[in-house]
Amino acid sequence: MTVPDHTEGEPLLRIAGLSKRFGAFAALSDVSLDLTAGEFVCLLGPSGCGKSTLLRLVAGFETPTSGTIMLGSEDLAALPPHRRPVNMMFQFYALFPHMSVGRNIAYGLKGMGMGRTAVADRVAELLRLLRLDGFEGRAPDTLSGGQRQRVALARALAREPKVLLLDEPLGALDRSLREETQGELRALQRRLGTSFVVVTHDAGEAMTMADRIAVMNQGRLVQIGDAASLYERPASRFIAGLLGDVNLIEGRIAGPAAGAIQAVETGFGRIEAATERSWGLGEAVAIGIRPERVTLVAGAAALEGRITERTYLGDRLRYRVTMADGTILRASVLSSGHALSPGDPVGVAFAPDAIAILPP
Amino acid sequence: MRLVRLLPLLPYLWLGAFFLLPFIITLKISFSAAATAQPPYLPVLDWSAGPVGWAYFLEALDFANYETLAGDSLYRDAALSSLALAAAATLILVLIGLPIAHAMARAPGRWQPALVALVIVPFWTSFLIRIYAWIAILKPEGLLSGALMQLGLIASPLEIMNTQTAVLIGLTYAYLPFMVLPLYAVLNRLDPRLREAAADLGASPARVFWTVTLPLARPGLAAGALLCFIPMVGEFIIPDLLGGSDTLMLGRVLWSEFFSNRDWPLASAVAILLIVLVVGPVVLFREAEARREEAGK
Numbered sequence: 133m134t135v136p137d138h139t140e141g142e143p144l145l146r147i148a149g150l151s152k153r154f155g156a157f158a159a160l161s162d163v164s165l166d167l168t169a170g171e172f173v174c175l176l177g178p179s180g181c182g183k184s185t186l187l188r189l190v191a192g193f194e195t196p197t198s199g200t201i202m203l204g205s206e207d208l209a210a211l212p213p214h215r216r217p218v219n220m221m222f223q224f225y226a227l228f229p230h231m232s233v234g235r236n237i238a239y240g241l242k243g244m245g246m247g248r249t250a251v252a253d254r255v256a257e258l259l260r261l262l263r264l265d266g267f268e269g270r271a272p273d274t275l276s277g278g279q280r281q282r283v284a285l286a287r288a289l290a291r292e293p294k295v296l297l298l299d300e301p302l303g304a305l306d307r308s309l310r311e312e313t314q315g316e317l318r319a320l321q322r323r324l325g326t327s328f329v330v331v332t333h334d335a336g337e338a339m340t341m342a343d344r345i346a347v348m349n350q351g352r353l354v355q356i357g358d359a360a361s362l363y364e365r366p367a368s369r370f371i372a373g374l375l376g377d378v379n380l381i382e383g384r385i386a387g388p389a390a391g392a393i394q395a396v397e398t399g400f401g402r403i404e405a406a407t408e409r410s411w412g413l414g415e416a417v418a419i420g421i422r423p424e425r426v427t428l429v430a431g432a433a434a435l436e437g438r439i440t441e442r443t444y445l446g447d448r449l450r451y452r453v454t455m456a457d458g459t460i461l462r463a464s465v466l467s468s469g470h471a472l473s474p475g476d477p478v479g480v481a482f483a484p485d486a487i488a489i490l491p492p
Numbered sequence: 493m494r495l496v497r498l499l500p501l502l503p504y505l506w507l508g509a510f511f512l513l514p515f516i517i518t519l520k521i522s523f524s525a526a527a528t529a530q531p532p533y534l535p536v537l538d539w540s541a542g543p544v545g546w547a548y549f550l551e552a553l554d555f556a557n558y559e560t561l562a563g564d565s566l567y568r569d570a571a572l573s574s575l576a577l578a579a580a581a582t583l584i585l586v587l588i589g590l591p592i593a594h595a596m597a598r599a600p601g602r603w604q605p606a607l608v609a610l611v612i613v614p615f616w617t618s619f620l621i622r623i624y625a626w627i628a629i630l631k632p633e634g635l636l637s638g639a640l641m642q643l644g645l646i647a648s649p650l651e652i653m654n655t656q657t658a659v660l661i662g663l664t665y666a667y668l669p670f671m672v673l674p675l676y677a678v679l680n681r682l683d684p685r686l687r688e689a690a691a692d693l694g695a696s697p698a699r700v701f702w703t704v705t706l707p708l709a710r711p712g713l714a715a716g717a718l719l720c721f722i723p724m725v726g727e728f729i730i731p732d733l734l735g736g737s738d739t740l741m742l743g744r745v746l747w748s749e750f751f752s753n754r755d756w757p758l759a760s761a762v763a764i765l766l767i768v769l770v771v772g773p774v775v776l777f778r779e780a781e782a783r784r785e786e787a788g789k
Binding site: 212230240 | 688693694
C-alpha cells in the first residue's frame, strides 16, 4: 500500500486536536499524537478512557467531532473505512465464522487487483509468517485461542498496511500464552517495519512491547513517553499508580534545596526530590516513590520508622514500615541481604532522583 | 413429582394428539369412497364384528381418489399454481423483508423494540378483516385506483381485483412479518464487528452485504422462507377473497370438495397431497443444509 508524499523522518500518522462526543459524553478530548514509521505505540488506560475510540476514529468506524487525522499528506477523515490505508486487528478477532482460515486471510486481498495466484502466494506467505501452515482449510471455530489470534493478525497484515491498529490483541489469551505472544508480536513488528498502534489496559504488556506508551484517562492523552520515563517520572498520581506499585505521600513544598532539588515537608519529615518543574512555596503536592527505591538502613537516620510487616516473595522481601506519624511505606528489597523483623526500628532514606513530585 | 417426570413427553403427546392422530384419520378417509351416509364415506370399521370386520374394512380401502387426482388436470393445475404463487410470493417477501430486517437491525438500539412492535401490530386485527380491507383497496373503484387516477398516473381503473396479482399482493402483505422477524432475529445478533472487519479490509458496503451479512443471515432467511412458503401453498382465505374464480389454488379446491361437493375422501386426498407438497421442500432444504455442513467440515 502506498502512502502519498511521505518522506522519511516526518511523522507517518499525525493526529491533531481529535475530539469525539457521543451526545453529552466526551469520549475523546483534544488528543494529539504523532507516529513515526516503524514505531510501536501502546495506548494504555483503564476501560472507558477513550483508547478504543481513538483507534476506531483512525480506522474510520467513528467520525470525529473535531480534529484531523493525517496519514502522510492524506486526510483520512474524508475517507470511508474501506478506502483507508490502515488495517485493524479487532478485539476478540472478529474472524468471519463462515470462511476458512485461508479465505479469512485472503478477504482483504480480493479487490486489490491481484491475480488468483498472487493472492494464493500471499496467503501462503502469511500462513508461514504466523506459523499457521496446514490450517488454511480449517474453520475459525475449530482453532485454539492462540491460533485464532494469529489468523486475525495475518488477515490484518495481508494488505501490508503502513499502520496497523490492534485493539487488545492479547486480551483474550491466557496468561502464559500472553507473555510469549508479547515477544512474538514485538519481533514481528520489527521484522515488517509496520507501525503498530496497540490498545491495552495492561501496563506490563505496554512496557514490554512499546517504543512509546501513550497513557489515556477520561478521554485525554495524559502522558506519552517510553516505559522508563513514565515509570520514573510520572506526571500524575494516576499514571504513577497505573504503571506499578507506588507509595504516595501527601506533603507541601518547603522550598528549594540544592540545584534542581526541592524539599517537601511530609507528616514524618522532610524529603528532598529532584524535579524539572517549578513549584510554589507551601504548595500542596504528593510525592511518589516506588517500593524498590525505598532504602532501609539499620541504625540512626533522618527518617525513622518501625517494621510492622514482612512478606517473603522469593527473590524479594516486602516490608511495611510505619513512620512516626503513622504513615505506612511499602519497601521492596532483595531477599539476599539481612532480613529485618516486625518490631525492628529502621531508618528510611530515598535518593532524590527516585522521587517524583506530583500534583496533589 | 411424577407429573414433572412426564413433562418431557408433552411435545410427543401434543404432536400425537393434534398432528399424528388427525393425519392418520385423514389418510384413512382419503382411501375411502364417498357415500350418502353419516359419516359421508365408506367403509366404517365395525368394532363389534371382530377380525371379520377388520378384513372387510381393509379390503374396502383403495387408491381411487389419488387416481382421480392424477387423472384430472384440475388438481394438477391447482397444485402447480399453488406452488408457483407461493414461490413467487416467497421471492417477493425475501426481496422486501431483507432490506426491512436489515434496516431494523441497524437502527439505533432504543428504536428497535418499537420497530419490532410495528411489525407485529397488524396481528392485533383479525386476519380476515385485514384481507377484506385489501378488497376495498384493490377493487376497480377502490382506494388504489382512485389515488392513481387522482395523480393522473392511470386513465382507467386498475383491473387487478380477482386476479393472481391481487393474490400475490395479499400473500406478500399477510406473510411479511413471518419473513421479517426471523431475519431480524439473525441480523440483530450478527456481531457488528464482522461488518467493520470486512470494511476495514477494503470491502465496499455492497461487498460487505454479499460476502458477510447475507451468508451469515442464511439461517434466518431459510426459517423465514419456510415459515411463509408452507402455509402459503395451502392458503385459502387470500385466494378466495382476492383471487376470484380465476385463481386456482389447492386450498380452494380442498374447500369446495369438502363443503360444496361433500366428497370427504377426495378432499382428504387433496389434503394429503398438500402435505406431500410442503414436506418435499422442507426435506430437500434439510438435506442441502446437511450436505453444506458436511462440506464445511
